[in-house]
Amino acid sequence: MSPGWHNDQTGRRIEERDTMAEDRHGRSLAAWTAVAILLVASFLISVAVVVTSWPLAIVGMVLIVVGVVVGKLLAMAGLGRGKPDESNESTAIR
Secondary structure, three states, X not given: OOOEEEEOOOOOEEEEXXXXXXXXXXXXXXXXXXXXXXXXXXXXXXXHXXXXXXXXXXXXXXXXXXXXXXXXXXXXXHHOOOOOOOOOOOOOOO
């Protein structure tokens, strides 16, 4: 169901919010870049297992490290999602 106003089973009108959109969950260049590199790495490692290729597996393992480092560097450069506020009003588990 899409976020917005709707009636529940008792007929009460309630508002449903898309919390991921509000929190900008996964909406950063750092996150998308890291995930893309890690997906390529996992694909290469999977292929390496099937065709029994150590060089291909090593390339995939190196790409895992590269993906994590690139994601962290981009986040540190300001292209990632900021940390949540530390106010007492937040209900997020820390």
